[in-house]
Amino acid sequence: MTNKTDPSGDVRLTGIAKTYGSFTAVHPLDLTVPQGSFFALLGASGCGKTTTLRMIAGLEEPSAGTVFLGDQDVTALPPYKRPVNTVFQSYALFPHLDIFENVAFGLRRRGWKSVKKQVEEMLELVQLGEQARKKPHQLSGGQQQRVAVARALINHPKVLLLDEPLGALDLKLRRQMQLELKRIQTEVGITFVHVTHDQEEAMTMADTVAVMNAGRVEQLGAPTELYENPRTTFVANFLGTSNFIEAEVDSKSGEEIVLKAGGGKLVLPEARCSAPAGTGGKVLVGVRPEKISLTHADDAGEIPEGRNRITGRIADSSFIGVSTQYVVDSPVCSDFEVYAQNIDRDPRLVPGAEVVLHWNPAHTFGLDAAQDADAGVEEAA
Amino acid sequence: MPTLTEAPPPLAPGAPESKPPKRRGRFTPYWLLLPGILWLVVFFALPMIYQASTSVQTGSLEQGYKVTWHFATYWDALSAYWPQFVRSVLYAGTATILCLLLGYPLAYLIAFRAGRWKNLIMILVIAPFFTSFLIRTLAWKTILADGGPVVGAFNTLHVLDVTNWLGMTAGDRVLATPLAVVCGLTYNFLPFMILPLYTSLERIDGRLHEAAGDLYARPWTTFRKVTFPLSMPGVVSGTLLTFIPAAGDYVNADLLGSTDTRMVGNVIQTQFLRVLDYPTAAALSFILMAAILLMVTLYIRRSGTEDLV
Numbered sequence: 001m002t003n004k005t006d007p008s009g010d011v012r013l014t015g016i017a018k019t020y021g022s023f024t025a026v027h028p029l030d031l032t033v034p035q036g037s038f039f040a041l042l043g044a045s046g047c048g049k050t051t052t053l054r055m056i057a058g059l060e061e062p063s064a065g066t067v068f069l070g071d072q073d074v075t076a077l078p079p080y081k082r083p084v085n086t087v088f089q090s091y092a093l094f095p096h097l098d099i100f101e102n103v104a105f106g107l108r109r110r111g112w113k114s115v116k117k118q119v120e121e122m123l124e125l126v127q128l129g130e131q132a133r134k135k136p137h138q139l140s141g142g143q144q145q146r147v148a149v150a151r152a153l154i155n156h157p158k159v160l161l162l163d164e165p166l167g168a169l170d171l172k173l174r175r176q177m178q179l180e181l182k183r184i185q186t187e188v189g190i191t192f193v194h195v196t197h198d199q200e201e202a203m204t205m206a207d208t209v210a211v212m213n214a215g216r217v218e219q220l221g222a223p224t225e226l227y228e229n230p231r232t233t234f235v236a237n238f239l240g241t242s243n244f245i246e247a248e249v250d251s252k253s254g255e256e257i258v259l260k261a262g263g264g265k266l267v268l269p270e271a272r273c274s275a276p277a278g279t280g281g282k283v284l285v286g287v288r289p290e291k292i293s294l295t296h297a298d299d300a301g302e303i304p305e306g307r308n309r310i311t312g313r314i315a316d317s318s319f320i321g322v323s324t325q326y327v328v329d330s331p332v333c334s335d336f337e338v339y340a341q342n343i344d345r346d347p348r349l350v351p352g353a354e355v356v357l358h359w360n361p362a363h364t365f366g367l368d369a370a371q372d373a374d375a376g377v378e379e380a381a
Numbered sequence: 382m383p384t385l386t387e388a389p390p391p392l393a394p395g396a397p398e399s400k401p402p403k404r405r406g407r408f409t410p411y412w413l414l415l416p417g418i419l420w421l422v423v424f425f426a427l428p429m430i431y432q433a434s435t436s437v438q439t440g441s442l443e444q445g446y447k448v449t450w451h452f453a454t455y456w457d458a459l460s461a462y463w464p465q466f467v468r469s470v471l472y473a474g475t476a477t478i479l480c481l482l483l484g485y486p487l488a489y490l491i492a493f494r495a496g497r498w499k500n501l502i503m504i505l506v507i508a509p510f511f512t513s514f515l516i517r518t519l520a521w522k523t524i525l526a527d528g529g530p531v532v533g534a535f536n537t538l539h540v541l542d543v544t545n546w547l548g549m550t551a552g553d554r555v556l557a558t559p560l561a562v563v564c565g566l567t568y569n570f571l572p573f574m575i576l577p578l579y580t581s582l583e584r585i586d587g588r589l590h591e592a593a594g595d596l597y598a599r600p601w602t603t604f605r606k607v608t609f610p611l612s613m614p615g616v617v618s619g620t621l622l623t624f625i626p627a628a629g630d631y632v633n634a635d636l637l638g639s640t641d642t643r644m645v646g647n648v649i650q651t652q653f654l655r656v657l658d659y660p661t662a663a664a665l666s667f668i669l670m671a672a673i674l675l676m677v678t679l680y681i682r683r684s685g686t687e688d689l690v
Contacts, residue, residue: 058594080596080599088588092589094592095611096611152596
C-alpha cells in the first residue's frame with residue numbers, strides 16, 4: 001500500500017485548456033486530485049471530461065496550462081514517459097497478443113526480463129488466471145474490461161486514468177465492476193481518475209466528483225455534498241432530479257433567509273444559498289423530490305410547525321414499487337416532483353387531490369435565479 | 382389483460398405459404414455460384430487440362446502431337462532453362478522487397494497521416510492504371526536510356542559503381558541490365574502492394590497506438606510491436622500480389638532487359654509463339670506454377686497470418 005501522504009501521486013492541473021480551432025473543449029481549469037483518491041470527472045458527452053483525461057495521459061496536448069504529477073511538470077512529456085496508465089473506453093486490447101502478453105506489454109517495454117510472476121499475480125487479482133493464453137476476442141466484455149484494468153495496473157502507475165471503462169457493459173455487470181474497481185482501488189491505493197457520464201456510477205465509486213459542463217467544472221465535491229447542496233441548476237438536475245421555485249428574498253434572520261413565493265413563505269439556511277441574497281433579490285429555491293412529504297389538504301393542520309410548505313393538486317402519480325412518484329401542480333411550480341416511500345399510503349392521494357407539500361428547511365438549497373432552471377435536464381436523461 | 386391471449390402467434394398464418402419459397406431458397410446459393418463455376422471451368426479448368434496433356438505430348442508441328450506420357454520434357458525443360466527460373470525468382474523477389482520498402486511508408490502515410498489528402502494520394506497511386514501497361518513500360522525505356530537523366534545522376538552519385546559491383550548493371554548502362562528489369566517490375570506492381578497494405582493498416586484501431594504509447598512503447602516500438610504485426614495480412618497479400626505476377630512477367634524483361642536478363646516468362650513466350658515447341662512451353666508453365674505454389678504455401682505457413690483477426 002502506498003503512503004497516502006506521499007504527494008508524488010497528486011495530479012495538479014493549473015490553467016489547463018484545450019481549443020480546437022475556434023471551439024473550446026476545455027476552458028482554463030485548475031484541479032488538484034490528491035494522492036490515493038478516487039476522483040470522478042462527470043458530465044454529458046462533449047463536456048470536455050475525456051479531453052481533460054487525455055491531457056493528463058499525454059494523448060492530447062493542452063493549448064495552455066501545466067500538468068503536474070506530484071512535483072514533476074509533465075506537460076511536455078510524451079505519453080510513454082509519463083508514470084500514468086489508461087484504461088481505454090472499449091479497452092483497446094492488442095488483438096494479436098494473448099491476455100498474458102497484453103498484460104505484460106508495459107513491463108516488457110520498460111525492459112523487464114522475467115514478467116511471469118507479476119503477470120500471473122495481476123491476472124489472479126482480476127480473476128483471469130485461467131484465460132492467460134486466450135486472445136482478447138475470445139473473452140466476454142466484462143473479462144476484456146478486467147484485462148484492460150490489469151494491463152494498466154501492473155505497471156504500478158502513479159495515477160490510473162479510466163475513460164468510461166464500464167460504458168460497454170450491461171447494467172448488472174456494470175454494478176459488479178463498479179464495486180470491483182472500488183475494491184481494487186482501495187487495495188492498491190493508487191490515485192484513480194475516472195471519466196463517466198453516469199451520475200450513479202460517479203457517486204457510487206468516487207470520493208470526489210467534479211461535474212463538468214461545456215468545458216468547465218461546475219462544482220467539485222464529495223458525492224453527498226454535490227447531491228445535497230448543488231450550487232448550480234446544472235448540477236442539481238444532472239445529479240438526480242430537483243424542483244425549483246422562483247422566490248424573492250423577504251428578510252434575513254440569523255442563519256436563515258426567509259423568502260416569499262406565491263402567497264407563502266419559505267425558509268432557506270444561508271449556508272445553503274449559493275446566490276447573492278439581498279432583500280428583494282430573486283433566488284431559485286430547490287428541493288429534492290424524496291425530501292418532500294405529501295399531506296392531504298384536509299389534514300394540513302397536522303403538519304408540524306417550522307416546515308416549508310406549499311399547496312398544490314396532484315396531477316399524476318405512478319407506483320414504482322419502493323416508492324410512488326407524484327407530479328404536483330402548484331401555483332409556484334407547475335410540475336413539482338415528489339417521491340414518497342410506500343410505507344403508509346394515504347388512499348386519498350390520487351390525481352386531482354388537493355395536497356400540501358412540506359419539507360424540512362434544512363433540505364432546501366438556494367441558487368442564482370439568473371440561470372436556466374432546466375440546465376442539465378436533457379443531458380442527464 | 383385478456384386481449385394478449387388473442388394476439389396471433391406472429392409466424393402461424395404465414396407458415397404454410399412460406400414453405401415453397403424456402404425449398405427454392407435452398408438451391409439459390411448454387412444458382413448464384415453457377416456463372417462463376419462455368420467461367421472457371423471454361424477458362425481455367427479446361428485450359429489447365431489441355432496444357433497438362435500438351436506437356437506430355439511428343440511429335441512435331443508437321444506430323445501433329447500425340448500424348449505419349451513423355452515426362453522427360455519436364456526434366457529437359459528444367460535442365461535447359463533453370464538459370465531463367467532462378468533469375469525470375471531473384472528479380473521478382475527483389476522487386477517485391479523494393480515494393481514493400483517503397484509501398485509500406487506510403488500506405489502508412491495514406492492510412493494515418495494524410496488527413497484530407499488521403500483521397501488525392503489514393504488517386505495518384507491508381508492513376509497509372511489509366512494508361513496501358515505497355516506504354517508505361519516503354520516510357521521507362523526513355524527514362525533509363527543511355528545518356529538519359531537517370532544514368533547521368535547515377536554516374537554522378539556513384540550509384541552505378543555499387544550496382545556494377547552487385548552485378549545489377551554493366552558499365553555505363555542502366556537500360557538492358559537486371560537493374561532496369563527490376564525497376565520496371567517494381568514500378569508496375571507497386572500499386573498491388575500499396576492497396577492491400579493500405580487496407581490492412583486502415584483497419585487498425587488508432588486507439589491501439591495510443592494504448593501502446595500509454596504502456597511505455599516509443600513510437601518505433603509501437604510500430605514494431607503493434608502496427609506491423611497487425612498489418613501482416615496486408616504485407617502477405619501485398620507481397621503475393623506482387624511476387625506471383627512478377628515471377629511470370631515477360632514484358633519488363635523484354636522491353637527493358639537484354640538476352641542476359643531473360644526470365645521464365647520470356648522463355649515460355651518464345652517456346653509457344655516462336656519456336657512452337659508446345660510441350661516444352663506447357664511443361665515450363667507447370668513447373669513455374671508448382672514452384673510458385675510451393676513458395677507461397679511455405680511463406681503463408683511461416684508468416685502465420687491465418688491467426689490474425
